[in-house]
Amino acid sequence: MQEIKNRAGYSLLSLTLTFGVVYFHSEKFLYFLTKSFVLLDFPKHRSFIFTDMTEALFTYFYMSFLITCFLFLPFLAYNLLSFFKSSFYEFDFAKIVKEVFLFFAFNIFTFYIFLYSIIPRICQFFLSFEQKSGVILLFLEAKISSFLSFFLQFIYLNFIISFVIFFAAFGIKKGYINFLSIKSLRQNFFFLSILFSGFISPPDILSQISMTFFFILIYEFLFFYAIFQKGKKNGKGKVCA
Numbered sequence: 001m002q003e004i005k006n007r008a009g010y011s012l013l014s015l016t017l018t019f020g021v022v023y024f025h026s027e028k029f030l031y032f033l034t035k036s037f038v039l040l041d042f043p044k045h046r047s048f049i050f051t052d053m054t055e056a057l058f059t060y061f062y063m064s065f066l067i068t069c070f071l072f073l074p075f076l077a078y079n080l081l082s083f084f085k086s087s088f089y090e091f092d093f094a095k096i097v098k099e100v101f102l103f104f105a106f107n108i109f110t111f112y113i114f115l116y117s118i119i120p121r122i123c124q125f126f127l128s129f130e131q132k133s134g135v136i137l138l139f140l141e142a143k144i145s146s147f148l149s150f151f152l153q154f155i156y157l158n159f160i161i162s163f164v165i166f167f168a169a170f171g172i173k174k175g176y177i178n179f180l181s182i183k184s185l186r187q188n189f190f191f192l193s194i195l196f197s198g199f200i201s202p203p204d205i206l207s208q209i210s211m212t213f214f215f216i217l218i219y220e221f222l223f224f225y226a227i228f229q230k231g232k233k234n235g236k237g238k239v240c241a
Helices: 002-024 026-038 055-083 090-127 144-174 179-184 186-200 205-240
Strands: none
Touching (some): 055 090, 055 144, 144 205, 179 186, 186 205
16 A cells, blocks of 8 residues: 555656646647648748637646646556566566557657658648638638647547557457458458548548558558467467477
């Protein structure tokens, strides 16, 4: 019980200090998250507006809170693993630590793909509707809260996709999912990937094809990973025999 209290206290202290540091540097974090938008017309930087007196303040607080939670997750995972370490054999614990590390590494990798590849294309597509000359002039003046909400939707989507892919690979490794079930669902997945790509990507053919190809590539990776795991297990079975 005392260990739980100590770890909870350290976690709360870490969460508070992390939030303070993130909020102190909130302007830099906001630039990092939105530079795919503000640098589209480089060297002419785009700007954001706010239409309520408290909108910018609460946006900074909300962004700082979400970044703090994201940065706090590895520390929380470390505390949980340390607390339950005595419940596992050393070999099993090492495998769990490796899998948790791979999950965070894969999540960071997919986050950078969204940040530097997918989101800039989406912003570029919607900004193509601006009219800077002619009878009707259209300019985008993005609200800071609206853009952050728009951006965070893709961050949540990235986390969900990473979560599904990682645990699908984990299920294949443990034998809960085999390559026959993946093979039988291949055509259905290809069809669903086209629909899903059309739902989350801009309505231009290049973006939709790129997104569809990305999902198909992931599915094929899981399929060949399932074949590899089956061959690995069969090889062990022959050796044991």
